Amino acid sequence: MKSKRTLYILALGIFGIGTTEFGVIGILPQLATAFDVSIEKAGWLLSGFALAVAVSGPFMMMLLSSFKRKNLMAFVLGIFAFSNLLSIIAPNFGFLLVARILPGFFHPVYWSIALSSAANLVSEKEAPRAVSIVFGGFTIASILGIPIATLMADVFNWQSSFILYAVINVISFAGILLFLPNIPIPDKKAAGTNSSIFKKKVLWINLLVACFIIAAMYATYGYMADYLGKVNRMNGKEISILLFIFGVAGIFGNQLAGKFLSKSIYITTLLFILSLGVVHLLLYNLGTEFISVAIMIAIWGLVHSGGFLISNINVTSSAPESREFINSIFTSCGNIAVTLGTSIGGFWIAHFGIHQIIWSSMLCLAVSFLILLLKKTEIVSSDIIKKTPA
Template identity: 85%
Template structure:
């Protein structure tokens, strides 16, 4: 009986991950086709970048509010609805007559993005024991990792071989498949207790929650400060050509799958220690990256190590934040989604500032600075935890 329950739980986790895969591909897949879109709509690459940053900004703003607004709807139907909106958005993008229409079509699903993430991640944690929750959440997060490895490069390839519209056809197809998968195979998800839903805002009184949000924000910002400009760094600093960069990005992504799983296992044992080790490991990775030369083999090994460490950052940040309010998993996951998107915007902004003022080679120090800030906040968290235990 226990084995049957385990198998059903695993199937549910993979269905939820499929939806995350569709959403992640839609959000970040546009990165690979920005030049084609800028050319097609006769706009600058900076303006085309709003297709990504505008999406992230909408997610950051809408997160907790959309979850509160839609909290009374059945969870299975709600997730299917969100995936349907994503599919519709991509279909509208295909027929966009101008850039303004395309931007509006892109931003439309962003407002619903936090709802799926919040419900999917909280459901993953709720169907297993408290101890196994990080592993379960890591499986769902795996959908996002795979979107980075497969969804984005394939969409970019399709745009090169056919046209930019074919990329949006792919995004729409993935979301439609996810939509059908949710409807046919996902079991009904119990509604959270109404009293808990009504007391969501009270969680903001927790000092530990705010500390964890700042830790998460600076960790994710550190990740994206350098990662957001990875291709440019590899080309200008390490002198890699286009084909070599593609291979290196693939290596980074593949090791990332294992890194995500590894982070889940470590988190199941000790959240604080895992977070501390992650910060120190990522600092070391960036220092080694700074001192790399132009040899492809050494860079490939380094990219593999970087991907292994880097990929666990989102999961580690999520578990830190959600562990602050386990009684309000859905709401706190929507808060984390907003925090994560703000952090991505902050990190890429810091990275861009660093490149402008210090040069592309020095960008790793912007990540290290953010990591040191997160380390100091983590120490503050430990002090706060000790005080709470004494009381």
Template identity: 60%
Template sequence: MRRTLYILATGIFGIATTEFSVIGILPQIAERFNITIDKTGLLLSSFAIIIAIFAPFMMLLASSFDRKKLMLLVLAVFTISNILSGFSVSFNMLLLARMLPAFLHPIFWSIALSTAAGSVPKEQSPAAVSIVFGGFTIASVLGVPLATFMTSLFNWQASFILCAIINLISFSAMLILLPELPAIEKQPQGAQRTILRKPVLWINLILACLMIAGMYSTYGYIAVFLEKVTRMNNIEISLMLLIFGFTGIGGNYFAGKFLSKNITKTTFAFIIALSLIHILLYFEGSQFAPMIIVTGLWGFIHTAGFLISNVNVTSAASEAPEFVNSIFTSCGNLAVTLGTAIGGLCIAHFHIRIVIWSSVILLVLSAIVLVIKQYTKFST
């Protein structure tokens, strides 16, 4: 079963690289199409908003099909989308090519995460899910920095071709090595929707939304921040993203361990630690050497955020794993959209460094929600 988890992680690696690789090349795309940085943020936010709107519906529609074949279809579409992106001659064409695979994205995430959680005893599920989330972390370690590095070596189109190759490799690994995953017995849609009546699910969704929005309000523009504030060139930015991702592997691993012991304490520690990291970013952002250390710490804390958010949400409705994971996928991408939109507004109307405080405010709000959850009826 552990082999299955690692294969699922390779698929997550492919689609996560596609979704987030644009973070490192927004300045080059803005220059190529003569548009503002906040407009290039649409390449990330539009992808996310489609997932946010359609995730639960797509999973309900696909739940009766063979799960392995569904995941292979998703990776095939992602490969084609990246090829189209690499040959885009206008920003609108690039935006459309980016939006194409977003409709299928939640199917892969929901199946992969629910398969991981259901493959082990309940108390071990956070650790199993953390392995699959490791694909997301490795995308941060290798995918996003490599896409940025390809841009610095060649051009921005090369980064999308790289993403196409990564998804093709993931497709091949899954086709050859993943065991069959027939469709599970389909629950009545009414039975699945009953989880939406749980107050604890909604409070956990609000908590996850605020946490992830806080993460991406600044992280969505990390390349811009390092270029404008820290005064780094493309190669230096690529190396910083590599540091960010490598430390994130450790953060993701330890988060899985701590979540197995206490979800609430791990969540609270994450919120406090990430808030402090952002404050450090504000005061040390213009200093080259300190930013190397701060970026490493930032990656270690930041990367655990999706896993922590997922465990909070799915623990509230374990009786409908794929449906609740699709809801989480919707929530997470809505949060990415919210975070990048807020960050883009800060950049457009204030100095780039002010974006830091948008993240801090969102994280403080998430801490307030967590406290409310613990000391009201929502904790049960």
């Protein structure tokens, strides 16, 4: 019971961070208009943040490794709240971009501690489900934070969205300080094994699979509000409702992914890639009827939400002996992938138009599929070598 309560408290912090990081997805069109920049340039509010996370990932975790975990997590949430307050008063796009990037450097610290702590609380077999509970904080951010912020920007102004993000982070900050039990600092002797992790071929394969899966997810999802507005002819309130539907479906998708991963990581990853590909093909052929769009968005949310969890379990299963460090590597990989995905998506929009952005995701999915097949070949080859008598 106590371990489950801890998982939900950790998820609360992920909720605050996820709302800040991805909340701009729903208000990119308003921000582009407010600061008189293109939608592709506005996309840097998402990809710039992700790039900061990618660059700082393992280094920030190593730099702050001697500090108490609970205090570190609260500190990170405080930085997130402060950055949102700076965003509210942004006089120009450059200031807003800097305010957005600031918390990105501290983001990996919270994620690494939260995800490794979740896995360490339970047995190896139950780790995917425990991690899925913590990831649920991000899913709930998609359900409540992102669509409500989108609606607030439509009804009031874009600043009101950042006020919401700041409030959520303050609540998460208080929750961590008041209710999270102390988390022990990992044995420093384990740090010596970190360098050997990079010698594992399966780690590099899993990182590439994760990178292209997440890039495929965000190449289209990063411009979801713009796509729904321009291609499907939805207005601001309808987009808010659709984002809410996307998030609600995501709760079930995240839980489903956790259950499937407990049975087979490889098959779950393969099914995810194929399912997301089919979803994107169906999205491409959608019309402008709200009901049909809503049904398709629900299916998209159901599939999409498992992507981060599936990618995380693939990477962390490569080195379960050093969870905190490998989670910082995954955090960097995931955010490089978000940057890659949103950059590819922005390029696609600029050269082929918003409707064709689906094909940028399909390209990334095809690459991830081929790498996954390579992984299977490597596993089979390793098994044959192990079974061959000397």
